[in-house]
Amino acid sequence: xxxxxxxxxxxxxxxxxxxxxxxxxxxxxxxxxxxxxxxxxxxxxxxxxxxxxxxxxxxxxxxxxxxxxxxxxxxxxxxxxxxxxxxxxxxxxxxxxxxxxxxxxxxxxxxxxxxxxxxxxxxxxxxxxxxxxxxxxxxxxxxxxxxxxxxxxxxxxxxxxxxxxxxxxxxxxxxxxxxxxxxxxxxxxxxxxxxxxxxxxxxxxxxxxxxxxxxxxxxxxxxxxxxxxxxxxxxxxxxxxxxxxxxxxxxxxxxxxxxxxxxxxxxxxxxxxxxxxxxxxxxxxxxxxxxxxxxxxxxxxxxxxxxxxxx
Amino acid sequence: xxxxxxxxxxxxxxxxxxxxxxxxxxxxxxxxxxxxxxxxxxxxxxxxxxxxxxxxxxxxxxxxxxxxxxxxxxxxxxxxxxxxxxxxxxxxxxxxxxxxxxxxxxxxxxxxxxxxxxxxxxxxxxxxxxxxxxxxxxxxxxxxxxxxxxxxxxxxxxxxxxxxxxxxxxxxxxxxxxxxxxxxxxxxxxxxxxxxxxxxxxxxxxxxxxxxxxxxxxxxxxxx
Numbered sequence: 379x380x381x382x383x384x385x386x387x388x389x390x391x392x393x394x395x396x397x398x399x400x401x402x403x404x405x406x407x408x409x410x411x412x413x414x415x416x417x418x419x420x421x422x423x424x425x426x427x428x429x430x431x432x433x434x435x436x437x438x439x440x441x442x443x444x445x446x447x448x449x450x451x452x453x454x455x456x457x458x459x460x461x462x463x464x465x466x467x468x469x470x471x472x473x474x475x476x477x478x479x480x481x482x483x484x485x486x487x488x489x490x491x492x493x494x495x496x497x498x499x500x501x502x503x504x505x506x507x508x509x510x511x512x513x514x515x516x517x518x519x520x521x522x523x524x525x526x527x528x529x530x531x532x533x534x535x536x537x538x539x540x541x542x543x544x545x546x547x548x549x550x551x552x553x554x555x556x557x558x559x560x561x562x563x564x565x566x567x568x569x570x571x572x573x574x575x576x577x578x579x580x581x582x583x584x585x586x587x588x589x590x591x592x593x594x595x596x597x598x599x600x601x602x603x604x605x606x607x608x609x610x611x612x613x614x615x616x617x618x619x620x621x622x623x624x625x626x627x628x629x630x631x632x633x634x635x636x637x638x639x640x641x642x643x644x645x646x647x648x649x650x651x652x653x654x655x656x657x658x659x660x661x662x663x664x665x666x667x668x669x670x671x672x673x674x675x676x677x678x679x680x681x682x683x684x685x686x687x688x689x
Numbered sequence: 690x691x692x693x694x695x696x697x698x699x700x701x702x703x704x705x706x707x708x709x710x711x712x713x714x715x716x717x718x719x720x721x722x723x724x725x726x727x728x729x730x731x732x733x734x735x736x737x738x739x740x741x742x743x744x745x746x747x748x749x750x751x752x753x754x755x756x757x758x759x760x761x762x763x764x765x766x767x768x769x770x771x772x773x774x775x776x777x778x779x780x781x782x783x784x785x786x787x788x789x790x791x792x793x794x795x796x797x798x799x800x801x802x803x804x805x806x807x808x809x810x811x812x813x814x815x816x817x818x819x820x821x822x823x824x825x826x827x828x829x830x831x832x833x834x835x836x837x838x839x840x841x842x843x844x845x846x847x848x849x850x851x852x853x854x855x856x857x858x859x860x861x862x863x864x865x866x867x868x869x870x871x872x873x874x875x876x877x878x879x880x881x882x883x884x885x886x887x888x889x890x891x892x893x894x895x896x897x898x899x900x901x902x903x904x905x906x907x908x909x910x911x912x913x
Contacts, residue, residue, distance in 0.1 A: 562791050562792070565780065565784065565788065565791075566788075566792065568777065568779060568780070569777050569780075569788060572777050572778065572779065573775050573777065575739055575775070576771065576775035576776075576777070577777075578739065578759045578760050579737055579739070579759070579762070579763065579769045579771070579775075580763060580788055580789040580792055580837070580841070581760050581761075581762075581763030581764055581789050581792040581793050581841065582760055582792050583758070583760045584760065585758075
């Protein structure tokens with residue numbers, strides 16, 4: 379055991395740091411997916427496309443900014459601006475034009491509609507950004523690397539992945555939990571999520587709340603993508619792998635959970651990155667293995683509450 | 690105050706209300722009696738705008754509200770306590786009571802005044818105020834649902850089978866609360882549905898009977 383650790387310890391440390399960084403991005407996407415499912419009761423497969431488009435948009439905006447000779451630190455606000463743009467433009471468009479029309483339809487049909495949208499957006503993405511890898515290195519390079527002490531050794535790790543990404547994710551976690559519990563808008567979203575008709579009788583315009591929440595959820599997916607953009611290269615298909623991962627996070631945590639989603643994202647992020655370093659063949663399987671194990675013991679997810687019966 | 694004119698409602702393609710005519714005068718106390726499935730809940734949901742109406746008009750204060758969005762009913766001063774309570778379980782009782790007033794953006798003093806009034810009419814709510822609504826018993830929940838309806842129901846409250854499933858002692862307390870309500874707020878119209886008229890005899894001035902989606906002629910209804 380000790381021998382194995384001294385051989386692989388450094389790798390394990392690196393895997394943990396990597397896992398935490400990717401968990402931060404997955405958390406943002408998953409929490410957005412969760413919010414959207416809460417108000418719409420539709421599992422939005424195209425949520426992964428919003429992640430991808432957020433990532434590509436951040437790369438394009440940063441590239442344009444660098445080309446215009448603007449200072450490099452502006453690449454950080456650019457990540458947030460990219461996410462806000464994607465959310466505000468695509469969110470209301472998708473919700474009003476597409477999802478609102480299938481509001482009362484069968485769940486299977488709703489799922490198919492969002493799947494179709496996902497396929498369309500995947501092609502739109504190829505039309506705009508092509509199929510060659512796109513990268514967004516400026517935000518990562520600017521902060522350089524930090525030597526993380528690990529036993530007798532040090533692990534050089536990018537400061538962006540170590541501080542910026544988890545920092546923003548943590549801020550999102552705390553901010554969102556506060557927003558949902560302490561502000562009227564947050565409570566109105568919870569009310570519509572819990573019982574749409576009862577919320578309507580309390581004077582809440584559920585259609586408006588749904589659109590706003592969808593836009594917000596879309597922006598969170600795009601923010602996940604934008605924040606992940608400096609550490610991955612964008613290729614076709616990143617949207618698909620993201621939606622599947624964030625679905626695993628939501629299912630593991632339980633619906634409607636914010637803090638739970640953060641913990642599930644960390645579990646799945648760590649599980650995946652440790653697999654990458656130790657048993658790369660297992661990387662793809664690990665998230666679902668975690669999900670299946672949790673759901674076998676707690677079908678409602680780690681933190682999900684079973685719906686109380688009304689009568 | 691509230692008027693249904695020849696209202697027909699279909700649910701999943703089947704007619705549930707067939708030309709219902711019903712009027713509640715300002716400050717009136719009206720009962721709507723009928724068996725399960727007769728259309729009582731549907732009548733209230735149609736009044737609240739929660740169901741699409743196939744024909745007829747819904748008039749509130751002389752204003753035709755037939756196609757108006759359901760969320761505007763609260764602003765018109767109509768409170769609704771559905772049969773299954775439908776409280777928000779993750780909120781405290783106090784948060785449940787305050788929510789409709791906050792959504793309507795009532796000024797702070799007005800909100801405090803209404804809350805005080807509700808807590809005076811339903812004193813047991815003071816004890817539950819800090820508790821999560823999910824932890825309440827069915828009867829306690831019914832009291833909270835009545836209180837919540839009163840927070841916005843300055844013109845009318847619609848109570849759907851409030852006595853259904855209440856233990857006798859609680860039913861008694863609920864009836865007392867309704868009697869206090871009648872004395873304290875004579876301008877608020879009340880429309881109550883029930884399957885048996887016996888419980889409401891003391892509380893209402895006028896009774897409509899609904900059967901298979903139609904309001905019976907008063908002459909036929911008196912045979913009970």
